[in-house]
Amino acid sequence: MATEIRVPALGESVVEATVGQWFKEVGDAVAVDEPLVELETDKVTVEVPAPVSGVLSDITVNPGDTVEVGAVLGAIADGDGKSAAPATKTKPAKPAPATTKAEAPAPLPDVELKALEREPYIREEIEPDAMPPSPAARKLLAETGLAPGDIAGSGRRGQVLKGDVIAGTAKALLTRKKAPKPAPAPRAPVAQSDEKREERVRMTRLRQTIAKRLKEAQDNAAMLTTFNDVDMSAILKIRKEYREAFEKRHGVKLGFMGFFVKACVHALKEIPAVNAEIDGQDIVYKNYYHVGVAVGTERGLVVPVVRNADELSLAEIEEQIADFGARARDGKLGLEEMQGGTFTISNGGIYGSMLSTPILNAPQSGILGMHRIEERPVVRDGQIVARPMMYLALSYDHRMVDGKEAVTFLVNVKESLENPARLVLDL
Amino acid sequence: MSKFDLVVIGTGPGGYVCAIRAAQLGMKVAVVEKRATHGGTCLNVGCIPSKALLHASEAYADAADHFGDMGIKVKPELDLAAMLAFKDEGVKDNVDGVAYLLNKNKVDHFHGTGRILGTGKVEVTFINGEKQVVEGKAVVIATGSEVAHIPGIEVDEKRIVSSTGALSLPEVPKRMVVIGGGYIGLELGSVWSRLGSNVTVVEMLNTITPGLDGEVAKQLQRILQKQGLTFKLGAKVTKVDTKGKTVKLTIELASGGKAEELTCDVVLVSIGRVPNTEGLGLADIGVELTRGRVVVDGNFQTNVAGIYAIGDVIDGPMLAHKAEEEGVAVAEILAGQAGHVNYEVIPSVVYTAPEVASVGRTEEQLKDEGVSYKVGKFPFTANGRAKVNRTTDGFVKILSDETTDRVLGVHIIGPDAGTMIAEAAVLMEFGGSTEDLARTCHAHPTLNEAIKEAALAVDKRPIHM
Secondary structure: EEEEEEEOOOOOOOEEEEEEEEOOOOEEEEEOEEEEEEEEOOOOOOEEEEOOOOEEEEOOOOOOOEEOOOOOOEEEEOOOOOOOOOOOOOOOOOOHHHHHHHHHHOOOOOOOHHHHHOOOOOOOOOOOOOOOOOHHHHHHHHHHOOHHHHHHOOOOHHOOOHHHHHHHHHHHHHHHOOOOOOOOOOOOOOOOOHHHHOOHHHHHHHHHHHHHHHHHHHOOOEEEEEEEEOOHHHHHHHHHHHHHHHHHHHOOOOOHHHHHHHHHHHHHHHHHHHEEEEOOEEEEEEEOOEEEEEEEOOEEOOEEOOHHHHHHOOOHHHHHHHHHHHHOOOOOOHHHHHHOOOOOEOOOHHHOOOOOOOOOOOOOOOOEOOOOOEEEEEEEOOOEEEEEEEEEEEEEEEEOOHHHHHHHHHHHHHHHHHOOOOHHHOO | OOOEEEEEEEHHHHHHHHHHHHHHHOOOOEEEEEOOOOOOHHHHHHHHHHHHHHHHHHHHHHHHOHHHHHOOOOOOOOOOHHHHHHHHHHHHHHHHHHHHHHOOOOEEEEEEEEEEEOEEEEEEEEEEEEEEEEEEEEEEEOOEEOOOOOOOOOOOOOOOEEEHHHHHOOOOOOEEEEEEOOOHHHHHHHHHHHHHEEEEEEEEOOOOOOOOOOHHHHHHHHHHOOOOEEEEEOOEEEEOOOOOOEEEEEEOOOOOOOOOOEEEEEEEOOOOOOOOOOOOOOHHHOOOEEEEEOOOOOOEOOOOOOOOOOOHHOOOOOHHHHHHHHHHHHHHHHOOOOOOOOOOOOOEOOOHHHOOEEEOOOHHHHHOOOOOOOEEEEEEOOOOOHHOOOEEEEEEEEEEOOOEEEEEEEEEEOOOOOHOOOOOHHHOOOOHHHHHHHHOOOOOOOOOOHEEEEEHHOOEEEOOO
């Protein structure tokens, strides 16, 4: 008896993944929970473990295929792998439409039939125990690009019926879909001699998601940036003085991020609008402080979230960030670790950035940009002196955050960093 | 040269339905058919003629065996030639009907053999040898299947017949051997058994009608044995000797033992069907096949752009209604709609007496898949209508998900099962539960009440048991 290997639930809002490496071949013995195959999602790479022990009897998807949550990846048969004859590696007989178009041959130049111009409709996978929409409703849903959950069903046990889709389409389309996007203009032709020297690389799923999210943030928010600078002398002094003691006591290096997270949480408590989001007609002020810390990896930027940062000690924050950084580089961050942030800190300074305007991590209302620390001449008590300075940037959504609030927030962060005693005294 | 939106090769149930649906959607459609008549295997030499003979032979058997019980005294006399003519007229009515429908939908037909030259180009060779190229933006291969042969056993359609020959035997054979215990063998075996032949079915597997729910298959075998059919299961025909006046078959049991010899007048070879892809030029244009079947994607498109395939030539059960569904789906897909076939809900029917019909998964499949399920069964002996009609052989069996109660499979062996199964298919398309079925009012007295009672039986509360 064979057990199917299926794509596991990948976290909220993640519906599909790209198949990566298979660690096992057909015929190999596998133990329960042993990793079988890698799936690359919008955010992380997850390993799918063997649901049972046995012999990998079938691989139905190949690296590069797109699979939806719940789709079959392969199968495990009973046995110990020694006696079992390896089954032949089969290609999926009827792969989901989404996966098959990837390498569709070029359409006929003169064909006008609509099917040959468009991507196939993707039918929403229905949970096996859920009440599926009626057959006609399912077809309509696929054609309008809606999910069953978008429509309130009036049938038995909440079933979505054809009439529900017809009645709901107009309404749902208004909220979900704007006017159909015009197809992106094809790239302008390039001189042949240049074309040879170009390289064409398919965007990874992570890169595509980053692109989409950033553009969405730009399209939706009324985004602008305010700047300030901060004298890092005090922080550098503390680091120098307590670095060894801190590391000895807590087993983690005393970095900058802990101070910045603390300073931001302190300022967020003062200016709640920077820790908010818009939901329809309402502004939701979140009285919890989940601070996302942008981490650059080889595959792109990921933003793990330090949860309830207001309740954590500096050491605990540093510890979490160090752990995130290490795991982000290995692509081992869990999806849930990157969700639910209320504010974000992005540090371009580690790459040497002097000044930048970060883009909001939607739907959050604020993001702090850190930059490089540099000795710069400043005037203190009428004297020009060299001080370790950093420019700070706060991009904010002007729909909810007023200019005064944004500036006050940034000044508050600056003051906390310049006088860390304020953090201790909660001033 | 003509230019079409769609060229369909083959006008069986898949092809002609596809053509009509495409025409409804505003496409300019051509069909290519190598037979003189439309309708493919199903209408010409398959489902339709066999149903005519099943109907007529059942009436004959009823007249002989059951009319007396109802107080009708007759002594039926068989006029086989007239019965075959009755069948042929039925076939003609049906194939003419398809021609009418194609004309009504302004579908152009080309009667000749189609060969695909490349994307959008089909060469038709007419019977007189002339050739014409028909051009279409999309081409659908709907060429169906043909009878599978056993190496070394040559079908002459006289004494060694395929299903085609078995529809037109000029006289009732005294003894008939059917090789293959699938639905075709059982249906045609039943026909000739009812008309007086001594029929033996030889099947290589240990069960007849493989793929049916095990309990149903066993019951069917018991009933057919009662009707006079003999079964040799787990047995293989190793030699067919046609030299003498009678045909001699050598049979070996899989379990071993001495080879056995059977003597008969006619052998029906019904071991299955193979996809019909010969002469289409698929290899020349690079259309991918696996195990003889054309490989298609979720849109029924082959690996060659613009060339699609449906029905028996692609994967899945070789059933007319499955092909029809695919024909509609591909036409809708070509028109830019979300055409789709739900392979979970394709009913299948064996037209023996009683009929066997099923939709969804069998108990064996659910066990294999490790699904937790509930079973409800109800026998026709407890159904009022079946009782008065004295057609009490059989039962209804419903399988549902243990947690959600959603119906996963319905299996009926009994009178008119093929008609009754539609109720279950509709329910399953809507994802209904056995309770939904049990709470739907069923007319009394009808055979369908047995389905409702089986649904109640899932919840251990049938009324009439």
